Amino acid sequence: MKRLDTYYMQEALKEAVKAFECDEVPVGAVIIYKKQIIARAHNQIVTLKDPTAHAEMIAITQAANYLRNERLINCSLYATIEPCPMCAGASVLARINKIVYGADDPKSGACGSIINIASNKKLNHRIEVISGVMREDCSALLKEFFKKKR
Numbered sequence: 001m002k003r004l005d006t007y008y009m010q011e012a013l014k015e016a017v018k019a020f021e022c023d024e025v026p027v028g029a030v031i032i033y034k035k036q037i038i039a040r041a042h043n044q045i046v047t048l049k050d051p052t053a054h055a056e057m058i059a060i061t062q063a064a065n066y067l068r069n070e071r072l073i074n075c076s077l078y079a080t081i082e083p084c085p086m087c088a089g090a091s092v093l094a095r096i097n098k099i100v101y102g103a104d105d106p107k108s109g110a111c112g113s114i115i116n117i118a119s120n121k122k123l124n125h126r127i128e129v130i131s132g133v134m135r136e137d138c139s140a141l142l143k144e145f146f147k148k149k150r
Contacts, residue, residue, distance in 0.1 A: 082109035102138025
């Protein structure tokens, strides 16, 4: 595992902790452009009463605003959990180059666990996917959150 991947995932985990503290499912995301974090977000679905307010979606919007472009070419998305179909689809539409995630999502993962939208050969853009970066830390936060809910 690359040292930079670990650093960026630690930053995404900081965002996930913010979600946890707001009683949101603890998912965090950052977007990198030229080795700089240009967007950071955490889940805000309950807070905003918006089913699309996933960390990845908010980060994509922030990055597009930062770059003043709907295409996030040469950007990488780091997320603490495998992106869902909506977030993977938005990443494809945004032309993100790489998705790096921590924990697999066996219920709705769209980067290989359930389906693979990110690298689907039938789509006009494919994304390099790296999984398992800081998997244990990302999984532990999710498990703690859902244990608290039971």
